Amino acid sequence: MDNKIITLSHGAGGEAMHRLIKELFVKQFSNPRLNPLADAAILKLNEERLAFTTDSYVVKPLEFPGGNIGQLAVCGTINDLVVMGAKPLYLSASFILEEGFPIQILERIVTSMSQTARAAQVEIVTGDTKVVPRGECDGIFINTAGLGMCPLGHGLSKAPLTEGDAVVISGTIGDHGIAILAAREGLALQTTIESDCASLHELIGSVLKESKGVKWMRDPTRGGLAAALTELAESQSCDIFIREAAIPVQEPVRAVCELLGFDPLHLANEGKVVMVIAAGEAERIVELLRAHPLGRAAATIGQIIGGGMGIVRMKTEAGGVRRLHRPAGELLPRIC
Ligand code: MG
Numbered sequence: 001m002d003n004k005i006i007t008l009s010h011g012a013g014g015e016a017m018h019r020l021i022k023e024l025f026v027k028q029f030s031n032p033r034l035n036p037l038a039d040a041a042i043l044k045l046n047e048e049r050l051a052f053t054t055d056s057y058v059v060k061p062l063e064f065p066g067g068n069i070g071q072l073a074v075c076g077t078i079n080d081l082v083v084m085g086a087k088p089l090y091l092s093a094s095f096i097l098e099e100g101f102p103i104q105i106l107e108r109i110v111t112s113m114s115q116t117a118r119a120a121q122v123e124i125v126t127g128d129t130k131v132v133p134r135g136e137c138d139g140i141f142i143n144t145a146g147l148g149m150c151p152l153g154h155g156l157s158k159a160p161l162t163e164g165d166a167v168v169i170s171g172t173i174g175d176h177g178i179a180i181l182a183a184r185e186g187l188a189l190q191t192t193i194e195s196d197c198a199s200l201h202e203l204i205g206s207v208l209k210e211s212k213g214v215k216w217m218r219d220p221t222r223g224g225l226a227a228a229l230t231e232l233a234e235s236q237s238c239d240i241f242i243r244e245a246a247i248p249v250q251e252p253v254r255a256v257c258e259l260l261g262f263d264p265l266h267l268a269n270e271g272k273v274v275m276v277i278a279a280g281e282a283e284r285i286v287e288l289l290r291a292h293p294l295g296r297a298a299a300t301i302g303q304i305i306g307g308g309m310g311i312v313r314m315k316t317e318a319g320g321v322r323r324l325h326r327p328a329g330e331l332l333p334r335i336c
Contacts, residue, residue, distance in 0.1 A: 007330070013222025013268070014327035036235070039080035039218060042150065051086035053077060054145035060334040062105065062139055064183040066175075066195030069142055070109035072270060072336060074116040074124075075199045076221065077146035082204045083217040083273055085155030086148030088120060094128040094143040101139050109140065120199045122146075155208060157215045159278065161238050165215060165304040166282035168275045170203065170289050171196065171297040172248040173225050177267030178256050180335055191252045198271030203294045210288055213281025218274050221336060226265040226312075227326045228274050234310040242302030242324075243315045266327040268335045276304065 009016040026035060033041040040053035057073040067075075074091065081088040093113065097106070117124050179195040181187070200219065207214060216236065220228035225247070233240050249257075249264045257264050271294060277285050282300055289295030302314075312324040 008333045009328075009330040011222075011333065012327065012330045013224075013227050014266075014329065014331075015325070016329070017223075018326060037231075038084060040084045040086065040146070040148070042084065049150040051081045051084045051148040051150055052145070053080040053084075054143065055080065056141060056143040057336060058138075058141050058334050059180065059336050060138065061180075061183050062109065064195055065179050065192050067197035067270070068109055068112055069140065070111075070113035071116050072195075072197050073142040073144045074113050074120075074122070075197055075270060076219075076336065077144040078116075078120050078122060078199045078201055079219045079271075079273075081146050081148035082201050083219050084148070084150065085208060085214075085217070086150045087205075088122045088146055088148040088201055090147045091117060091122055091124045092126045092128075092143075092145040093124050095130070096137050096141040096143075097129065097131045098137045098139050099131060099134040106140065109142075116199060120201045156217065157212050157278065159215055161215055161236050161276055161304050163304055163306045164279040166277045166279060166300045167229070167240060167242060167302045167304070168277055168282060168286055168289070168298060168300050169220075169225065169247065170200075170273045170275070170295045171271075172250045172253065173220070173269055173272065174249060174253045174257065174262075174264035174267035176270040177224070177262070177332060177335060178253045180268075181260075181262075181332055182256065187256070189252060189256065193250070193252050193256070196269055196271035198294055200271065200273055200294065203289065203292045204273060206292055207275075207285055207288050211281050211285055213278040213285060214275050215278060216276040220269050220272055220274050222268050223327055224264070224266045224268060225274065226263070226324045229312045229324060230326050232274070232276065233312050237308050237310050239305045239307035239309055240302060240312045241305045241315070242312065244317045245315075246299055246301045248297040248299050262331070263327075265324065266331055268332075270336065279303075
């Protein structure tokens, strides 16, 4: 560790966080279930395969256009299970509350957790509540853990990634990041940009039921699409080529990015999935995604290419080619 203290960049989903995880957590905790650093650990118990995940939520502001910290906490954990091909079943919910926090706001947050869980047929079965003195946390922090089952017979394809596999995104990128930024900074925008915060169990379930062509999935949260694709290339030792012009970005998101110098590829999403799909199945799966309200803007954005160096390149809209990296430094702390 170069700097001897934790900085905000250690939580930003980019290079510093990746190194902290690899060089401290994985080094100390190392085991075959943790080491792949997937969205959820896959646990084999007798004949069953379970998916197990956890996430903490510290988003600021607590309520924002398109969601709140509670909805985010339930959706985020459900999504980490479904991108592993699992059916989400049970969640835990732990609350760290600051003395003085209004119970009315807590009620709103907990009500939307309950509604979101119920809509996904997930039960919140255990939890914990701690209260710290005024000033020792910012209102409320929430941790959720999730347990799901990987159903036999469907789920992710076991086939290795090969040249020509398609890289697909389920919709527009950057919506959550810009919604939080706009809400936090009180940006006076012409249109309200809403977070894409959503539970993907139905969207992904509809694809896995119809096709055996999905080889890999990830929800591009902190670090954005760039971090998800870098992770994919490095972990699978494959090279990826994407086309910037094919990546769906809402016009107002693009406008704010241009104004403030953000790259939409680095912004967090909370209701999107990146998929790698066997070449022959890609068109059909994009159609399946587009048939669902959460996948209307789904698009093939590139493909796996030969090389095996673990790098991601992008043909830019200007016509050049640049290499994609994990975002360096801290973009927007407390984005989720
Ligand atoms: Mg994830």
